[in-house]
Structures are given as C-alpha cells and as structure tokens.
Amino acid sequence: xxxxxxxxxxxxxxxxxxxxxxxxxxxxxxxxxxxxxxxxxxxxxxxxxxxxxxxxxxxxxxxxxxxxxxxxxxxxxxxxxxxxxxxxxxxxxxxxxxxxxxxxxxxxxxxxxxxxxxxxxxxxxxxxxxxxxxxxxxxxxxxxxxxxxxxxxxxxxxxxxxxxxxxxxxxxxxxxxxxxxxxxxxxxxxxxxxxxxxxxxxxxxxxxxxxxxxxxxxxxxxxxxxxxxxxxxxxxxxxxxxxxxxxxxxxxxxxxxxxxxxxxxxxxxxxxxxxxxxxxxxxxxxxxxxxxxxxxxxxxxxxxxxxxxxxxxxxxxxxxxxxxxxxxxxxxxxxxxxxxxxxxxxxxxxxxxxxxxxxxxx
Ligand code: NDP
Ligand code: GDR
Numbered sequence: 001x002x003x004x005x006x007x008x009x010x011x012x013x014x015x016x017x018x019x020x021x022x023x024x025x026x027x028x029x030x031x032x033x034x035x036x037x038x039x040x041x042x043x044x045x046x047x048x049x050x051x052x053x054x055x056x057x058x059x060x061x062x063x064x065x066x067x068x069x070x071x072x073x074x075x076x077x078x079x080x081x082x083x084x085x086x087x088x089x090x091x092x093x094x095x096x097x098x099x100x101x102x103x104x105x106x107x108x109x110x111x112x113x114x115x116x117x118x119x120x121x122x123x124x125x126x127x128x129x130x131x132x133x134x135x136x137x138x139x140x141x142x143x144x145x146x147x148x149x150x151x152x153x154x155x156x157x158x159x160x161x162x163x164x165x166x167x168x169x170x171x172x173x174x175x176x177x178x179x180x181x182x183x184x185x186x187x188x189x190x191x192x193x194x195x196x197x198x199x200x201x202x203x204x205x206x207x208x209x210x211x212x213x214x215x216x217x218x219x220x221x222x223x224x225x226x227x228x229x230x231x232x233x234x235x236x237x238x239x240x241x242x243x244x245x246x247x248x249x250x251x252x253x254x255x256x257x258x259x260x261x262x263x264x265x266x267x268x269x270x271x272x273x274x275x276x277x278x279x280x281x282x283x284x285x286x287x288x289x290x291x292x293x294x295x296x297x298x299x300x301x302x303x304x305x306x307x308x309x310x311x312x313x314x315x316x317x318x319x320x321x322x323x324x325x326x327x328x329x330x331x332x333x334x335x336x337x338x339x340x341x342x343x344x345x346x347x348x349x350x351x352x353x354x355x356x357x358x359x360x361x362x
Contacts (some may be wrong), residue, residue: 002026002027002028002057003025003026003027003028003081003082004027004028004030004078004079004080004081004082005022005027005028005029005030005080005081005082005083005084006030006031006032006074006075006078006080006082006083006084007019007022007029007030007031007032007083007084007086008031008032008063008065008083008084008085008086008087008109008113009032009085009086009087009088009131010029010031010032010033010044010060010086011031011033011034011040011041011043011044012043012086012087012090012193013043013189013191013192013193013230014086014131014187014230014233014234014237015031015043015044015086015087016043016044016047016191017189017191017230017231017233017234018084018086018234018237018238019031019044019047019058020047021231021234021235021238022238023047023057023058025238027057028057028058028059029057029058029059030059030060030061030074030078030080031044031058031059031060031061032060032061032062032063032064032065032074032087033060033061033062033063034062034063034064035062041060043191044060059078061074064105065087065088065104065105065106065108065109065110065112065113066104066105066108066109068112068115068116071112071113071116072116072119072120075113075116075117075120075122075126076116076120079122079125079126080126081125081126081127082126082127082128082129082241083113083117083126083127083128083129084129084131084237084241085109085110085113085128085129085130085131085164086131087105087109088105088106088109088131088157088161089101089102089105089106089157090106090157090193091157091193091195091196092135092155092157092158092303092307093301093303094157095155095156095157095158095160096155096156096303096304099156102156102157102160103156103159103160103163105160106157106160106161106163106164107159107160107161107163107164107167108163109164110130110163110164110167110168111163111164111167113128114128114167114168114171114177114179117171117177118171118175118177123175123176123177124176126177126178127178127179127180127241127246128168128171128177128178128179128180129180129182129237129240129241130164130165130168130179130180130181130182131182131184131237132161132164132165132168132181132182132183132184132248133158133161133183133184134183134184134185134186134226134250134252134310134312135153135154135155135157135158135161135307136151136153136158136161136162136165136183137149137151137152137307137310138151138152138153138154138155138158138305138307139152139154139305139307139308140308140309143309143311144252144254144311144312144313145250145252145310145311145312145313146250146312146313146315146316147183147248147249147250147316151165154303154305154306154307155303155305155307158307165181165183165248168180168181169181169248172246177246178241178246179246180240180241180246180247180248180249181248181249182233182236182237182240182248182249182251183248183249183250183251183312184233184236184237184251184252185225185226185227185228185250185251185252185253185310185312186198186225186226186227186228186310187227187228187229187230187232187233188227188228188229188230188332188336189229189230189231189332189335189336190335190336190339190340191230192230192336197218197259197262198227198262198333198336199336199340200216200218201216201218201259201262201263201266202266202333202336202337202339202340203340203343203344204216205263205266205267205269205270205272205337205340206270206337206340206341206343206344207340207344207347208272208294209270209271209272209341209344210341210344210345210347210348211348212344212347212348212351215293215294215295215296216263216294216295216296217295217296217297217298217301218259218263218295218296218297218298218301219297219298219299219300219301219302219303220259220301220302220303220306221258221259221260221263221283221297222258222259222260222308223258223259223306223307223308223309224256224257224258224259224308224309224310224311225256225257225259225310226252226253226254226255226256226310226311226312227253227257227262227329227332228251228252228253228325228327228332229325229326229327229331229332229335231327232325232326232327233251233325235323236249236251236317236321236323239317239321239322239323240321243320243321247320249314249316249317249320249321250312250313250314250316250317251312251314251317251323252311252312252313252314253312253314253325253328253329254311254312254313254314255311255329256309256310256311257329260276262333263285263295264285265330265333266333266336266337267285267294269333269334269337269338270337270341272287272289272294273287273288273289274286274287274288274294274295275288280297281297281299282297283297284296284297
C-alpha cells in the first residue's frame with residue numbers, strides 16, 4: 001500500500017521540492033492548487049502525470065485554505081496518511097497590507113485542516129505538518145534561537161503563524177493528533193519567489209551584469225538571516241513526520257548573514273566588486289571598477305516593524321532526526337546566481353529579437 005500525502009501550497013517553492021521528494025520516496029502525492037487566471041504550476045510542471053495513463057501518483061486538486069468544505073471534501077476523498085500544510089500568504093511585507101486575508105489563510109486555514117482531521121475521525125491515521133517559521137521569534141529575545149526561545153512576532157504574518165503553531169500543539173495535546181511544527185528558518189533556491197530578497201537580488205545582479213537592468217532598489221540592508229537551501233529543508237519536514245512521537249523542531253543552518261553581505265557575494269559571483277558608500281537611506285552600492293551606482297535604498301521596502309537577526313540552533317533536529325543542511329551559504333548564492341544568469345541570457349536574446357523584457361524592482 002502506497003502512503004498518501006496531501007501537500008497544500010504545492011505550487012510554491014517548498015511545495016515543489018516536497019512533492020518531488022515524496023514522489024521519489026514512492027508516495028502518492030495530492031497537491032492543493034488555487035484557481036488563477038494564469039497558469040500557476042510552473043514549479044511543478046515537470047512532475048505532471050497524465051491522468052489517462054496507468055500508475056499515476058501525482059494529483060492536483062483545486063482548493064483554498066479559506067474554504068472549509070472544499071478542504072473537508074478533498075481530505076475525505078483521499079484519506080491521507082500525511083498532510084503537509086505549506087500553503088500561506090507567505091510574504092511578510094505584504095501581510096502588513098493584507099492583514100485580514102493573511103490571518104484567514106495562515107491562521108484559520110490551519111485550524112480548518114486540523115478540524116477536518118478531527119471531525120472526520122482521522123486523528124489516529126493522518127499525521128499533520130505545520131509550516132512554522134523563524135518569524136515567530138521576531139524581536140530578538142535570545143541568539144541563537146532554539147525550540148525553547150520565547151516568541152515575539154513582529155508582523156501580521158508572524159502573528160497568524162503564531163496561532164497556527166499553537167493550534168497545532170493544542171490539537172496534539174487535546175485530541176492526540178500527530179501534529180508537528182517545523183520551525184524553519186529562511187530557505188531559498190532558484191525556485192524562490194521573485195519578491196523575496198535573495199531571489200530579487202540574484203535576478204537583479206544577473207540582469208545588471210547583462211545590461212538588462214540599471215540598478216536594484218532595496219530596503220533594510222542590515223537585516224540578518226539564517227539562509228539555507230529549500231531542498232534540504234523539505235527533507236526535514238518529512239523526517240519530522242517519520243518519528244515515533246510528534247514534536248516541534250528548529251531547522252536552520254546555524255550561520256547568519258546580512259542582506260548587505262548577500263548582495264556583495266551575489267555581485268562577486270558575476271565578477272563585480274561592490275563598495276558601500278553613505279549611510280542609512282543614502283547608502284549606495286557602487287561598482288568599484290566603474291564607479292556606477294548599482295544598489296540604492298528605497299524606503300518603501302522597509303517594514304513597519306522589522307526582524308533584525310535570525311540565527312537558529314538546530315541541535316535537536318541534528319540529534320533526533322539525524323538532519324543537517326548539505327548546501328552552504330556560498331553554494332546557495334552561487335547556485336541561485338547561475339540559474340538566474342541563464343534566465344537573464346534568455347531574456348537578452350528575446351530582447352535582441354525584438355521582444356519586450358520587464359524589469360522587476362519589487
Ligand atoms: P510560497 O509563497 O512560495 O508558496 C506558498 C504556497 O501557498 C503557494 O502554492 C500559494 O499558491 C499557496 N497559497 C497561498 N495562499 C493560499 C490559500 N489561501 N489557499 C491555498 N493555497 C494558498 O512559500 P514557500 O514555499 O517559501 O513556503 C512554504 C510555507 O512555509 C509557507 O507557509 C511559508 O509561510 C512557510 N515558511 C517558509 C519559509 C521560507 O523561508 N521559504 C521559512 C519558514 C516558513 P499560489 O502559487 O497560487 O500563490
Ligand atoms: P522574510 O524574507 O521576511 O525573512 O520572510 P524576505 O526575503 O522578504 O526578507 C528578508 C529580509 O530582507 C530585508 N529586505 C528586503 N526584503 C524584500 N522582500 N525586498 C527588499 O527589497 C528588501 N530589502 C531588504 C527584509 O526587510 C527582511 O529583513 C521569509 C518568508 O519566506 C516567510 O514566509 C518565512 O516565514 C521567513 O522567511 C522565515
């Protein structure tokens with residue numbers, strides 16, 4: 001009998017890596033995807049299986065975390081052994097602009113899934129993974145952060161995720177659901193959404209290199225993050241659900257770098273050496289060789305409340321799950337730059353052939 005998994009957020013960065021990982025492990029994978037006016041399955045198109053063929057193991061279902069009856073029906077139909085709740089409005093800055101929707105999807109969405117498990121009598125069968133986040137730590141209470149560090153969320157996103165963290169713990173204690181939180185620190189990849197800072201930087205750097213873009217506008221360069229690779233992190237999600245007892249785990253690399261350091265390293269990957277000049281809003285990143293300004297600050301990218309430093313201690317995951325990250329910070333930056341450089345070269349070709357190319361500053 002194949003194990004059956006439901007992955008919400010399957011069209012996102014982590015959903016794509018996790019679906020592939022589970023298929024390789026022999027699972028039957030069901031993914032929840034939202035209806036959209038454009039195709040939104042780019043990240044998982046390579047996993048597509050024709051439903052008319054035999055031995056299909058990958059299915060997509062239309063759904064939304066704000067729609068209880070839809071979730072109940074899908075869970076009832078597929079009777080999953082494991083649910084990975086990765087769906088979320090996952091952009092911290094956007095959550096300040098859409099706080100109510102963020103709470104609905106990121107907080108109540110989790111409750112809807114847990115309630116579906118409970119009311120359909122699946123508590124003994126269905127294990128539940130909640131995509132919790134280092135954003136829960138928010139305003140720094142302790143460095144490094146462990147499973148025991150106090151939470152202090154600093155955005156509507158993080159507050160919604162705080163609810164999800166605790167409702168998962170509560171359903172574990174109240175109803176014996178095998179519910180677990182992976183408290184994952186930032187993880188990136190070439191599949192990262194273009195408006196998160198790492199991908200925004202690697203895209204811009206490669207486009208600047210090829211003359212497709214003049215400069216990049218960023219917000220807070222001082223913010224420090226513990227950045228790992230998404231493929232390593234989805235393995236941790238799976239390991240968390242394979243343990244004898246449900247528990248919560250920090251997943252992190254144990255290294256932290258500033259946004260400024262990320263920018264410098266990404267530029268150096270394409271042979272450009274950046275020097276910094278000026279302070280705060282006036283700070284600029286200048287090409288040492290040509291004197292051109294390549295990085296400027298735009299206050300619109302600052303957040304009303306910021307998370308200054310994240311640095312995780314994944315000792316518990318190391319000891320109990322046998323998990324450790326494989327990809328280093330340098331390798332991650334290099335890999336993201338390489339993939340974006342290939343994309344930028346394609347765009348350059350299109351431009352030369354007369355197609356329009358967009359510049360992204362978001
Ligand atoms: P993405 O933003 O790349 O993906 C989010 C996914 O959720 C997409 O598939 C999106 O669909 C879907 N989604 C959004 N809203 C809804 C909704 N209302 N109903 C159903 N689906 C919805 O995020 P990541 O893959 O980076 O992250 C996965 C999860 O892990 C998220 O919950 C995130 O908050 C959390 N997390 C991420 C970390 C990271 O560093 N990446 C760190 C810690 C936690 P669509 O494609 O249609 O937009
Ligand atoms: P984060 O990721 O908020 O940590 O949330 P993001 O990449 O958006 O920001 C990281 C840091 O960079 C600073 N920053 C900018 N950020 C963006 N997006 N754009 C900019 O131009 C810019 N300039 C500076 C930010 O202020 C911040 O300090 C991610 C998401 O994946 C969450 O879903 C997840 O929970 C956490 O990581 C862990």
